[in-house]
Amino acid sequence: MAKAPKKSAARSPAENPEFALHSLQEEFEKNKRFDASTEQMQSFYEQMLLIRRFEERAGQLYGLGLIGGFCHLYIGQEAVAVGLQSALSEGLDSVITGYRDHGHMLAYGIDPKVIMAELTGREAGISKGKGGSMHMFSTEHKFYGGHGIVGAQVALGGGLALAHQYNEDGGLCLAYFGDGAANQGQVYETFNMAALWKLPIVFVIENNQYAMGTAVSRSSAETEFYRRGTAFRIPGMKVNGMDVLEVRQAAEIAFKHVREGRGPVLMECETYRYRGHSMSDPAKYRTREEVQDMREHRDPIEGLKKTLIEQGSSEDDLKAIDKDIRKVVSEAADFAENSPEPDPSELYTDVLVEEY
């Protein structure tokens, strides 16, 4: 694995004569779909379906009052987290995202039970019930949250990348944020330093078309988000985020670039969330037809299912997967409903690590 280069003034991006902003996109255009084996595709299918069913169940539990506060569902965007995270080196690379974080955690293989139990605010939750839907972490999996402040994860991700570079461990950071967060100033502060210091980071904009209720065209002067790194000499990639194989292929190209010590990549994944921004959003800013059209024609799970069947998987095989996942999700929901709430004695624990 490539060691991160030492920082030095002579190698600043501005002095690089071979700078080619479009090189990654050009490579990607040559062959956009990852050549996956049947096992890999089945695994992607399983993971996406797990996210879909988990989120549907979370929506239901929210509706029943078992989940409180804000609850941002990932339904529709599954291919992004699954495609990217399947390309990471487990135990080495780090991941950070915003508050729409359930999908990324499930794609990481974190136990659905402890995620669901966090959503219901129980002691068995991954944050002992103290974080909730938006604030979940797993240092064991190098998943660094789960952050509730829009855009904060981008700068924090820059810090995780700095740690990879500092430790020369060959790892990279994958920092996800939305089209809404892409208008935060700190995102560009981080772009600048990441490019200047050649940090090993892939910035992933999950463009789901709406920043809460505001369509991208109403909030963004440049809606081609992959171009937004241009001013910092960060190569951009535009990826169909509704196709897990395309996302995976893009990940291969981006990660290779970053691991070679050539600095950050900005990847825009065009995707769509079927549900409202959060559970309390009636989604009146778009038509039912628009959502229905996406579901019918571009759904990432249906799309992969089609490919799988074309390549010889049977309906029955896929049904069996579906059945297993329903069982896993049901068990997670039961666990989350039946686990006890945190003990009152936990109120003052974990405020500080040390005693003073």
Add this chain to the structure above:
Amino acid sequence: MAIELKMPALSPTMEEGTLAKWLKQEGDEIVAGDIIAEIETDKATMEFEAVDEGTLGKILVAEGTENVAVGTVIAMLAGEVEDISEAASAAPKDDVPGEGKDVGRPESSGGGSEAEIAKPAKKTGVKDPEIPHGTNIATVTVREALRDGMAEEMRRDERVFVMGEEVAQYQGAYKVTQGLLDEFGPKRVIDTPITEYGFAGIGTGAAMGGLRPIVEFMTFNFAMQAIDHIINSAAKTNYMSGGQMRCPVVFRGPNAAASRVGAQHSQNYGPWYASVPGLIVIAPYDASDAKGLMKAAIRCEDPVVFLENELVYGRSFELPELDDHVLPIGKARTMREGSDVTIVAYSIAVGLALEAAKQLAEEGIDAEVIDLRTLRPLDKEAVLESLKKTNRMVIAEEGWPTCSIASEIVAICMEEGFDHLDAPVTRVCDEDVPLPYAANLEKLALIDTPKIVKAVKKVCYRD
């Protein structure tokens, strides 16, 4: 097994709504994601989506029904073909307690009574380490002490690095990081662009990733651009993660008024940060505390805000020459013993308080001076102990009076030291105005020794 479909809530505060419309009928096949019904409240309409698949059995609440309570069973869903008859005929079970609304918080057993809430244990009996007899005492400036503290910790721990504006090649805007680049190189002494929010986030993220960053703000006034990361990212993460994610970062730089730099460059942020659970806030006065607490801050597993003072950087103090001079966080220091009145201060105001005590002694008033050193966690035992002894207290603070550290000490004395008070606890702070530029107005606005002397005389009934 038939599945109950229940009236959903659109928001945590919704208690009931109208079942506006059924989009599926009894006997319809349902797949996950199908919209079964529309629910309305006075605020919004929402689609009720199927999570499970099966056949819609009996509809129990007709469309158009108003005031349907959240959690009411509105229909039955047969999971497998053989369940249809069951679903068609089944009456809903009694509602399970806790399902529906506001679960698991029964008012009777909520654990809200004070006796049940365990507060964290506080370390007791912690004192500054004894200085061995015969230790050489050097005279150093606060600036050098801070630098030496950082350099020693950087030698000790590879993970420690410094980042900030002008910290490396320029040798520090206030020369606190002088010489560090030469010794440790650009990997560990990192010049950043002028981009506080960004580099505070990067520093915080690096701490989450296992490093030990020291983030220098040229002054804490500029850290306001970065305060989101200090509070939302650094201070709260350990708690929000149930103790999984640590954030051992030190945010440091000069705080409070300098000289003639006007309102935007002259604010004391001590009270701001000290109000935040999850942060350690340190504000040393002299060189020994600056070094000993800097080393403790860097070793600390918790995020630390380390507030220095530009006007004190150049002052020289005695500093014991020890191999490893580390002082305890969270412990105040008695700078001068006295029996008539206590003056509590921190940072630059400690110097003013000591000067006031000297003048008061000439008038026969024996003042004790306490340097808080750490603003969070505050050493209230030391404050109350001294109050018990002197029965009178003045707090001297270079900062605004409203919602200040002084206000906090007043509250502590009222709540826990009332029986020991012989006079009202009194605050001596800056005037409650943005700091003016004009020399005469600036002087009027800032705390000074005469103001402390006057307040002490008042609480001693000697004015």
